[in-house]
Structure formats: C-alpha cells, structure tokens
Amino acid sequence: MLDADFFRRWMAATAASVDREAERLTALDSPIGDADHGSNLQRGFTAVRATLEKDAADTPGAILVLAGRQLISTVGGASGPLYGTLLRRTGKALGDAPEVTEEQLAEALRAGVEGVMTLGGAAPGDKTMVDALVPAVDALRDGFAAARTAAEQGAEATTPLQARKGRASYLGERSIGHQDPGATSSALLIAGLAEAAEA
Amino acid sequence: MRMLINVAETVVADALRGMAAAHPGLTVDVENRVIVRRDAPVAGKVALVSGGGSGHEPLHGGFVGPGMLSAACPGEVFTSPVPDQMLRAAAAVDSGAGVLFVVKNYTGDVLNFDMAAEMAEDEGIQVAKVLVNDDVAVTDSLYTAGRRGTGATLFVEKIAGAAADEGQPLERVESIARQVNESSRSFGVALSACTTPAKGSPTFDLPPGELELGIGIHGEPGRERRPMMTSGEIADFAVNAVLEDLGPSNPVLLLVNGMGATPLLELYGFNAEVHRVLAERGVAVARTLVGNYVTSLDMAGASVTLCQIDEELLRLWDAPVDTPGLRWGV
Numbered sequence A: 001m002l003d004a005d006f007f008r009r010w011m012a013a014t015a016a017s018v019d020r021e022a023e024r025l026t027a028l029d030s031p032i033g034d035a036d037h038g039s040n041l042q043r044g045f046t047a048v049r050a051t052l053e054k055d056a057a058d059t060p061g062a063i064l065v066l067a068g069r070q071l072i073s074t075v076g077g078a079s080g081p082l083y084g085t086l087l088r089r090t091g092k093a094l095g096d097a098p099e100v101t102e103e104q105l106a107e108a109l110r111a112g113v114e115g116v117m118t119l120g121g122a123a124p125g126d127k128t129m130v131d132a133l134v135p136a137v138d139a140l141r142d143g144f145a146a147a148r149t150a151a152e153q154g155a156e157a158t159t160p161l162q163a164r165k166g167r168a169s170y171l172g173e174r175s176i177g178h179q180d181p182g183a184t185s186s187a188l189l190i191a192g193l194a195e196a197a198e199a
Numbered sequence B: 001m002r003m004l005i006n007v008a009e010t011v012v013a014d015a016l017r018g019m020a021a022a023h024p025g026l027t028v029d030v031e032n033r034v035i036v037r038r039d040a041p042v043a044g045k046v047a048l049v050s051g052g053g054s055g056h057e058p059l060h061g062g063f064v065g066p067g068m069l070s071a072a073c074p075g076e077v078f079t080s081p082v083p084d085q086m087l088r089a090a091a092a093v094d095s096g097a098g099v100l101f102v103v104k105n106y107t108g109d110v111l112n113f114d115m116a117a118e119m120a121e122d123e124g125i126q127v128a129k130v131l132v133n134d135d136v137a138v139t140d141s142l143y144t145a146g147r148r149g150t151g152a153t154l155f156v157e158k159i160a161g162a163a164a165d166e167g168q169p170l171e172r173v174e175s176i177a178r179q180v181n182e183s184s185r186s187f188g189v190a191l192s193a194c195t196t197p198a199k200g201s202p203t204f205d206l207p208p209g210e211l212e213l214g215i216g217i218h219g220e221p222g223r224e225r226r227p228m229m230t231s232g233e234i235a236d237f238a239v240n241a242v243l244e245d246l247g248p249s250n251p252v253l254l255l256v257n258g259m260g261a262t263p264l265l266e267l268y269g270f271n272a273e274v275h276r277v278l279a280e281r282g283v284a285v286a287r288t289l290v291g292n293y294v295t296s297l298d299m300a301g302a303s304v305t306l307c308q309i310d311e312e313l314l315r316l317w318d319a320p321v322d323t324p325g326l327r328w329g330v
Helices: A004-032 A037-054 A060-074 A079-094 A102-120 A130-142 A144-156 A167-175 A181-198 B008-022 B083-093 B107-122 B152-165 B170-182 B231-246 B264-280 B311-318
Strands: B026-029 B034-037 B047-054 B071-077 B099-104 B127-132 B184-190 B210-213 B224-227 B252-258 B285-291 B301-308
Touching: A004 A037, A004 A060, A004 A167, A004 A181, A037 A060, A037 A079, A037 A181, A037 B071, A060 A079, A060 B083, A079 A102, A079 A181, A079 B107, A102 A130, A102 B107, A130 A144, A130 A181, A144 A181, B008 B026, B008 B047, B008 B071, B034 B083, B047 B083, B047 B107, B047 B152, B071 B083, B083 B099, B083 B107, B099 B107, B099 B152, B099 B170, B107 B127, B127 B152, B127 B170, B152 B170, B152 B184, B152 B252, B152 B301, B152 B311, B170 B184, B170 B311, B184 B231, B231 B264, B231 B301, B252 B264, B252 B311, B264 B285, B264 B301, B285 B311
Parallel strands: B047 B071, B047 B099, B099 B127, B252 B285
Antiparallel strands: B026 B034, B034 B071, B184 B210, B184 B301, B210 B224, B252 B301
C-alpha cells in the first residue's frame, strides 16, 4: 500500500531531480522554445516543497491536490496549468483514502493524464508531455521501474517528431530533431515515483 | 552578454519598482505583480485586463491608464502570469460593469486566463475574453498552437480601451475588440536573437549576414532563414505576407514596431519602405505608429501590423489615451 509518506517522497524526489536537471531542461527549451522550462519548473517545485513542509496534508489525494494548486499559482506559462492539472486530477481521483494501492494510483494517474490532454488538446505524437506520460501510465501495471523506463523512452522518442502543440509548433518542420522539454520533465516526475518506491 | 540588472531572479520585480517610481498614475503591487490605474475601479465602466510574459515592454504594463488598460499582470520573462494575478487584477478594477480579458494566443496565456476567468466568475465578476492572434507567419491549423498574438494587441487594447472609456457595455467592448483582432495581421523579422536574463546567452544562433523571417516575440526562431536583405526588400516581403492574408484593405492603421534593439533611425527608414509598398498595392494608410511597442527584449528587427478600419474604429483610435507607453489627446 502507498501511504501519505510515499506521496511526500514522490514530490520531494521530483523537486530534487528538477533542481538537478533544470539547466538541461532549459537547454532543451532553447532551440524549440523560449529557454525557461527548467527555471519555471524549478520555481514551481521549490514552492511545492515549501508548502508540503508547512502543510499537514495527510492523505495521498490531499498532498497531490495541494501540490497541483501550488504549481498553478507559481509556475505560469503552459507548464503551470498542465502540471497543476495533472497532479490535482490525480489527487482528486484518489479521494480521501489514507492509503492507496498501486492499481489505484495507476488509475488515478490515467485520469490526471486525461485531464492534461483535455486542457492542452494534445494527443500522443504531438511532441508534448503526453508522449512521456501515456506510455508511463500504460507501463505502471509492470511496476514503477517499468513506468520510469517507458517515460524516458517516450521522451527520447519525441526527437524525430514535428511539434503540433505549444510554442515549438510555431517552428513547423524546424522542430524536428530536438527532444521535447515537457516530455523530458514529465519523465522526471515519473522517475520520482520510482525513487519514492525505492526509498 | 552584459545586462543592466542586479540578478536575473529579480529582473521583473526591479522593473516594477521602477515603474512605480516613474508613473504616479499607476498603482504597482510589486509583490503580487499587478499594475493597476490609480483611479480604478472607474464607476460604471467596463475594465480591461491584460497580461503576459515580461520582456515585451511597454506591452502590457506601459499601456495601463485612462483610455487603454485598467490593469496588467506581468509574468516572468516570456512566461505567462498565473491565474492568481489575473484574479487580483480583475477584482481591483471591476466596477460591476464587467471585465474584458485581452489574451494573446499562446498556450500558457490561454490556459491561465481561462482558469482566472472561471475563478473571477465564482466571485461574481462578469468576465469576457478576446483572443489576439494576428501573426501570419504561423499557419492556423490543427498542426500548430494557432497564430500568435503580436502587434495587433496594441490596436485591440487601445481601441477597446477607448470604447470602455466611453461607457460602452461589456458585450459591445468585447465585439469591438474581436473586430479589431479579426481585421489585423502582422509579420515580423529578426536581425538578431534576444538574450533572456535567466539564460544569459542568445536564444538562437543567427550568423552574421543572415536574418530570420516570420519570428514571434519570444526569441523563438522564425519559419525561415535567408541571406540579409535591405530594408526595402524586407518591407516588400513583410507587407506582402500581411496583405496576402488580409486581402484588399482600405484604409488601415499601420504599426511599424521595433523588436527592442533596432534604433528609431532604422525603424523610420523601414516605415518609409513600408509606405512605399502599401502605396504600390493601393492601400491607404489612415494612421501610422512607429516605435518599440511590442518588443522581444534586446532582439533587433521589426514587425509590420495592419488593421483594416472603419470610421468607428478610427474615431476610437484617435480618442484620448494617457498611459506611460501611449499618450495623446490629453
């Protein structure tokens, strides 16, 4: 069973990896975006970390809803609403159970990803965060490590794609040949799950 | 790259403190990042709220004041502001006559303003939204995020702001704003990339002797790179790209907009070439505005925006405006 501590570890692990990878995310965002994805997410997850330290939220659902709200209030850009919606929807789907199973988390995360797809209008293959998240959710039935691998492979597989959503889509064919920064940061979020499970 | 800043992290807050010091007509909430005209809310009148990433100054904060915006929400550099800012702005300026959100068509701005509109309506504030998407360099299709909002934002904010100032109701202010956007098209070129404070180096690499055609206002590369062209050749290219999409358009408002680092000397020379092309194409220019209004940090280059107008729009364009970035008739 996954308790509130697991979800706090997940957010902390993601905040730490966003810190570590911020420069890389910003570098990926330079050729096909506006060179700020790393600093924006870093600002958001730093705020999530601070909020969770102060707030006594003690169910998996409450922790994710709180984290999602914080991202919406802090990040801005498209990433704020999209990551915020992902966590809020996932949290809402988990309800107020004190502990959840891995199957319940997988199901809730699927609802979160569907929320992202509805909000942003992106489908798999559009070169967005969806390209890492959808395969990760599909792979969750084989465990967190499998989900991490699937998300990383999904992010890498965005390189040959032409962007159809977000700022990279303005470049048309010139977006081809670059790994999508949003898919890359989504893979960090999924890797955070695996780290929380290993801890 | 040398910049006149303290540290990258405080660039936006520092600029807001400076705006507060320079413009007594504005109330600047530095902590919450909202710029409001000092006399807001204005009784009985519709309020206009806009916002977007910083780095486009004077857009939007420089257009707050009588006859234009009621409030603006600056985000981080090139990053949409968050819904909390927009909600705070709407609450500060709403007189009960409703609020029009002017939103440039970028995924982040659209998502955050949508969330803010929902929150404002929950608080009993009547909100309408107009999307600005005038940039012909982006194909408006299922395969892109749609056309970007660029120079036409100034036309929308000025003309809809004048309508609000006259006391027109929200539905009317909204439909005028929509008409201005639908009647406007833009095309931009870059002679250099720009440098964001966070990154500290140019957003793309443009070798000497080349230019980017079809750029936006966020330092993203354009659609195409070509060997350097003369001012006249660029004017031919840009005006033709705009007219191809706008169709026969008489008369027009013309904005010859600098991207931030191109001197007025060059912009005026470019404006002469733009007027030459328009005359050749038989397009009458009713009013011309030349200067750095919708910028992209320190990018060199320019954009051309045309807005097809009727008598009503021209009257609203000529109406008095009193903001840090645009001021006449007062």
